[in-house]
Amino acid sequence: MNITLTIVAQALTFAILIWFTAKFVWPPLLAAIEARQKLIADGLADAERAKHDLEMAAKRSADLLREAKEKAGEIVASGEKRASEIIEQAKSQAKVEGERIIAGARAEVDQEVFRAKEQLRNQVSAIALAGAGKILGREIDAKAHNDLLDKLAAEL
Amino acid sequence: MSTEEHALTASSYIEHHLSFNVKQVADGAFWSVNFDTLIVSVLLGIVSFGLLWLVVRSATAGVPNKRQAFVELLVGFIDDQVKGIFHGDRKPFVAPLALTVFVWVLVMNAMDFLPIDIMAWVYHHVFGQEKFRAVPTSDINTTFALALSVWFLMIFFSIKVKGFGGWIHEFFCAPFGSNPLVWPANFLFNLIEYVSKPLSHSLRLFGNMYAGEIIFLLLGMWAATGLAGTIFGALLGAGWAIFHILIVVLQAFIFMMLTIVYIAMAHESH
Numbered sequence: 363m364n365i366t367l368t369i370v371a372q373a374l375t376f377a378i379l380i381w382f383t384a385k386f387v388w389p390p391l392l393a394a395i396e397a398r399q400k401l402i403a404d405g406l407a408d409a410e411r412a413k414h415d416l417e418m419a420a421k422r423s424a425d426l427l428r429e430a431k432e433k434a435g436e437i438v439a440s441g442e443k444r445a446s447e448i449i450e451q452a453k454s455q456a457k458v459e460g461e462r463i464i465a466g467a468r469a470e471v472d473q474e475v476f477r478a479k480e481q482l483r484n485q486v487s488a489i490a491l492a493g494a495g496k497i498l499g500r501e502i503d504a505k506a507h508n509d510l511l512d513k514l515a516a517e518l
Numbered sequence: 519m520s521t522e523e524h525a526l527t528a529s530s531y532i533e534h535h536l537s538f539n540v541k542q543v544a545d546g547a548f549w550s551v552n553f554d555t556l557i558v559s560v561l562l563g564i565v566s567f568g569l570l571w572l573v574v575r576s577a578t579a580g581v582p583n584k585r586q587a588f589v590e591l592l593v594g595f596i597d598d599q600v601k602g603i604f605h606g607d608r609k610p611f612v613a614p615l616a617l618t619v620f621v622w623v624l625v626m627n628a629m630d631f632l633p634i635d636i637m638a639w640v641y642h643h644v645f646g647q648e649k650f651r652a653v654p655t656s657d658i659n660t661t662f663a664l665a666l667s668v669w670f671l672m673i674f675f676s677i678k679v680k681g682f683g684g685w686i687h688e689f690f691c692a693p694f695g696s697n698p699l700v701w702p703a704n705f706l707f708n709l710i711e712y713v714s715k716p717l718s719h720s721l722r723l724f725g726n727m728y729a730g731e732i733i734f735l736l737l738g739m740w741a742a743t744g745l746a747g748t749i750f751g752a753l754l755g756a757g758w759a760i761f762h763i764l765i766v767v768l769q770a771f772i773f774m775m776l777t778i779v780y781i782a783m784a785h786e787s788h
Contacts, residue, residue, distance in 0.1 A: 366548055366549070366552065367551045368552045368657065371556050375556075376663060377667065379567060379618050380615050380618045383614040383621075386574070388593070388613060391577050391586075395590060395593070400579075401580075
């Protein structure tokens, strides 16, 4: 249990080991650890930023969607308005057309009635003439009684 | 089990295992070296710090491999300890010092796990050394060398931080005050502190490791008394070795913590 020169030698060894650790072991490892810490911190910051970006994008897409919906609603409303306008227009056109057709038909009917009356008048005068001939027992001279017949026809 | 079967007594067994491999350098009691202590501690230093260096040399900031992760755990652990105690720029010196102390003391303590009698046979028949003690920290020269180195560093940093005048001033004016009446008390107090620090620092480690070795020797002696002794000696030896894992790490840790505390105290002004 003597204190000998060993103590000096051990102190020297210790000093060399301290120097070696401080110069070659500690700095590179700590540099690597610090670099990794920075890497991780940067990664976390990036993730945070990406999250923020995502939130912004979601907000913007929601805005766009709402805008699009509004626009679509507007378009539908204007379409409906246009459609009712067209229907109204068609209705009024159809009314006009109908009235025109009805007027035409009425005129035609009047004409037909007039023509039928004319025909009927002629036939009635012929019947009256034939009836009168039979009653009188002889031929009636149509020429001699023409003015009378005309008068009768005008009365019918 | 011992190499000297014919002259085996309890005292000769223990004496044999506790004798250093002394190489006389010059005349005088001081001028000799414990060859075993030196060679083991230097080899352990080269191997452990060489391995650390190899791992660290290829250290990347990316995904670390298992070896690098292990070294990072060690370094991170020590860096945390230093950070908690020492409030200065620890990177250039104090943290590497703590790492050196911890690793070196740990591996030197760990030599205690080697089975003494088998190793004695190896030393004798493979290396031709009659006497060889493998645990450098159970040599008081080692622990005193470490403690005194830390002591000198403590004084160096004390003077570096406070200046020589500040250091002397602190010697006389702390901890009781700057009244000239308490100067002697302050001086005495500081003197005792300066003496007790390296003593307790080194003797704590030395005592623990030395006692551990003695226990192993006693169990080895018991193992030589017969079959029952062998069984109990082996069982208790295993138990003590397992318990010793704790002591080895704990003592290395305590030695490192005290080193940091002393260096940190040297940086603080009163």
